[in-house]
Amino acid sequence: MIRIAAVGDVHLDEDVVGRFRPALEELPDSADVLLLAGDLTRHGTEAEARCVAQEFGGLGLPVITVLGNHDHQCDQVPQVVKVLSDAGITVLEGTGIVLECAGGRLGVAGAKGFGGGFAGRCASDFGEPEMKAFVRTTNESADALGRALRDLDCDLLVALTHYSPVPDTLAGEPLEIYPFLGSYQLGQAIDSAPTALALHGHAHHGTERGTTPGGVRVRNVAHPVIKQAYSIFHLGDHLVG
Numbered sequence: 001m002i003r004i005a006a007v008g009d010v011h012l013d014e015d016v017v018g019r020f021r022p023a024l025e026e027l028p029d030s031a032d033v034l035l036l037a038g039d040l041t042r043h044g045t046e047a048e049a050r051c052v053a054q055e056f057g058g059l060g061l062p063v064i065t066v067l068g069n070h071d072h073q074c075d076q077v078p079q080v081v082k083v084l085s086d087a088g089i090t091v092l093e094g095t096g097i098v099l100e101c102a103g104g105r106l107g108v109a110g111a112k113g114f115g116g117g118f119a120g121r122c123a124s125d126f127g128e129p130e131m132k133a134f135v136r137t138t139n140e141s142a143d144a145l146g147r148a149l150r151d152l153d154c155d156l157l158v159a160l161t162h163y164s165p166v167p168d169t170l171a172g173e174p175l176e177i178y179p180f181l182g183s184y185q186l187g188q189a190i191d192s193a194p195t196a197l198a199l200h201g202h203a204h205h206g207t208e209r210g211t212t213p214g215g216v217r218v219r220n221v222a223h224p225v226i227k228q229a230y231s232i233f234h235l236g237d238h239l240v241g
Contacts, residue, residue: 001236002103002156003030007229008037008201009222011070012051020055023229028060031232032101036089037201037221038068038112038162045074049083057087062099064090066110068162068202092160094144096152103236107154109193111145113163113200114138116183123179138183146189156235159190159198159216168210169220170203187212196235 005027010020027034036056041048044067056063071080081091090097092110099106116123116138125135149159164170164182173181181203190198191214198212201222208225210218217239221231233241 001234002101002106003032004035004106004158004197004233004235005031005033005230006035006037006199006219006221006233007223007226007231008162009039009068009204009224010036011039011042012055013042013048014051017051017054020229024056024059027230031061032103033061033099033106033108034059034063034230035108035158035160035199036063036065037160037199038066039070039201040065040068041071041080043073044071044076044080046076046079046083049080053083053087053089056089062090063088064092064097064108064110064160066092066112066160066162068112092148094141094148096148098152098154104155105153107152107157108160109145109148109152109157110160111141111148113145113161113165113186114141114183115163115180116185117179118167118182118184121178122184138185142183142185142189145186146192149189149193149195157193157195158235159195161186161198161200162202164200164203164206164218164220165190165198166210166212166218169200169206169208169218171207172205173203181206190214190216197233197239
């Protein structure tokens, strides 16, 4: 059994540093790894990234993250990634990592993802250059996630994104914004490998549980949804959590 803690959309800045830390200090006793599903900051500044590093660094267990749309707002992604990496937090973007846990080798592949919508109600690579660029971004991110998942040699495989791979976990959000909350291509990427669990954030008013067309269990771990410092998932023959 591998124990995974996860949360997303913490939106840290100086005024909320310390909010999560008391609960996080207990993590080494209850989890093997902490996964962060993006939107770590409010506006993606280097200063806010230092707040994230202070809150989530030095916990005594591996911390792995993807970035979210908020983390891109100020065009300081390289600075944000460096601050997080210097704090020992692994940032994934179309890449993966394998961790040796007591319960086996855990593979985590991550990508921010992008919008686009879901089967029957999605954007298409047709028309104006701007629309083609939008869909191209979606496809490139999903393709990178799929490759990263398939390349990992591990016992249990987890996909980590910010945008949702399924519409199930968006229930509660206005239908009009579904195309900006996720894309079916991410679900296809997840289904292209023997993925055991997919985690995402972004949908603050969404629903916690969903499933890809291929049967992979999906969990929305956005902080406003789970309403706690993190959720714990026990991953083995069966998923608990």
